[in-house]
Amino acid sequence: FLIDKGNHRHFMAKEIHEQPEVVGRTLGHYLDMSSGHVALPFELPVDPATLSRLTICGCGTAYFSALMAKYWFERFARLPVDVEIASEFRYRDPPLDPSGLTIVVSQSGETADTLAALRCAKGKGQKILAIVNVASSTMSREADVVAPTLAGPEIGVASTKAFTCQLAVFAALALAFGRARGVLGAKEEARLIGELMAVPGLMAQALKCESAIEGLAREIGKVRDVLYLGRGAAYPLALEGALKLKEISYIHAEGYAAGELKHGPIALIDGDMPVIVIAPKDAVLEKTISNMQEVAARGGRLILIGDENLARDFAGEAEASIIMPEFPADFAGMVYAIPIQLIAYHTAVVMGKDADQPRNLAKSVTVE
Numbered sequence: 001f002l003i004d005k006g007n008h009r010h011f012m013a014k015e016i017h018e019q020p021e022v023v024g025r026t027l028g029h030y031l032d033m034s035s036g037h038v039a040l041p042f043e044l045p046v047d048p049a050t051l052s053r054l055t056i057c058g059c060g061t062a063y064f065s066a067l068m069a070k071y072w073f074e075r076f077a078r079l080p081v082d083v084e085i086a087s088e089f090r091y092r093d094p095p096l097d098p099s100g101l102t103i104v105v106s107q108s109g110e111t112a113d114t115l116a117a118l119r120c121a122k123g124k125g126q127k128i129l130a131i132v133n134v135a136s137s138t139m140s141r142e143a144d145v146v147a148p149t150l151a152g153p154e155i156g157v158a159s160t161k162a163f164t165c166q167l168a169v170f171a172a173l174a175l176a177f178g179r180a181r182g183v184l185g186a187k188e189e190a191r192l193i194g195e196l197m198a199v200p201g202l203m204a205q206a207l208k209c210e211s212a213i214e215g216l217a218r219e220i221g222k223v224r225d226v227l228y229l230g231r232g233a234a235y236p237l238a239l240e241g242a243l244k245l246k247e248i249s250y251i252h253a254e255g256y257a258a259g260e261l262k263h264g265p266i267a268l269i270d271g272d273m274p275v276i277v278i279a280p281k282d283a284v285l286e287k288t289i290s291n292m293q294e295v296a297a298r299g300g301r302l303i304l305i306g307d308e309n310l311a312r313d314f315a316g317e318a319e320a321s322i323i324m325p326e327f328p329a330d331f332a333g334m335v336y337a338i339p340i341q342l343i344a345y346h347t348a349v350v351m352g353k354d355a356d357q358p359r360n361l362a363k364s365v366t367v368e
């Protein structure tokens with residue numbers, strides 16, 4: 001069937017804007033909204049209650065979705081998680097429990113290193129669950145169970161909607177595992193599902209920050225380096241934000257755990273380099289706020305992504321604030337992904353770069 005850009009200049013813009021819909025669709029595939037329970041559309045290949053450890057492998061953006069999932073599996077299911085870059089995992093001869101579970105996560109389902117990680121884990125007796133967007137892919141065929149992301153075809157080389165749909169699947173799985181392991185009660189599960197169901201609407205609200213981001217992008221387009229900071233589940237988003245910006249604008253960017261600021265990157269703070277702080281109202285916000293103060297105290301260019309209260313508190317210190325809606329932050333990563341993606345996209349556009357077809361990158365990397 002025909003895939004077009006609709007009213008957008010690039011597929012990437014279209015795909016960013018599709019997210020409320022496709023994340024809603026993906027969540028609907030895994031949750032029973034009327035009962036407030038997770039309703040996985042497949043049998044898990046292992047009983048989560050018997051697992052002592054979970055391994056998740058991916059590359060690029062998919063790897064960052066797995067990093068965020070670790071926070072959720074640990075918190076909601078009290079399950080230790082190893083998140084692995086597929087190309088490291090596969091060559092390391094990792095010791096794996098033969099009755100354990102490996103999750104591979106991939107938009108294309110064809111990435112050579114992730115496929116090799118799947119085969120490596122399978123060869124050691126692990127069961128494989130594949131979170132993939134392309135249903136007919138090799139990973140889908142070789143996995144024991146396929147958990148589809150229902151993002152639809154993703155054309156922009158830099159992944160956007162596949163990422164947030166991966167997060168949606170991981171969130172549902174983490175809740176299912178939490179129930180199976182006796183960590184989450186029915187009431188807690190229903191509360192968290194209520195939060196998940198609100199995510200697509202919150203993403204739609206987050207998209208309203210686009211015009212503010214267009215202004216910001218004109219400034220970012222002039223710099224050489226950008227630092228992204230995040231703490232807790234916002235840390236993987238800092239990594240993803242830096243990756244997106246590098247991929248399509250060719251500006252050097254780094255993502256850092258906010259607590260690591262003092263162990264190195266603080267030396268880089270000056271009046272030139274924007275420091276983008278991803279600061280949802282979660283349990284570690286107070287700690288992130290102290291990092292923001294450290295940046296401001298050193299004359300850094302503080303750009304904050306947070307809710308209105310935070311923006312008000314930092315009105316004097318921040319060069320720009322991207323305002324997000326206020327909501328319980330358990331699954332804030334999906335909502336805060338939107339400004340992260342828009343910053344990269346609009347920066348590439350103001351710089352005259354082709355956001356859909358960045359140089360040297362391929363949508364699906366089937367070489368090792």
Ligand code: G6P
Pocket residue numbers: 059060061062105106107108109110111114157158159361362363364365
């Ligand atoms: C390429 C793409 C990235 C993607 C990565 C993994 O490098 O440019 O956007 O995250 O591959 O792809 P996969 O299809 O496995 O998710």
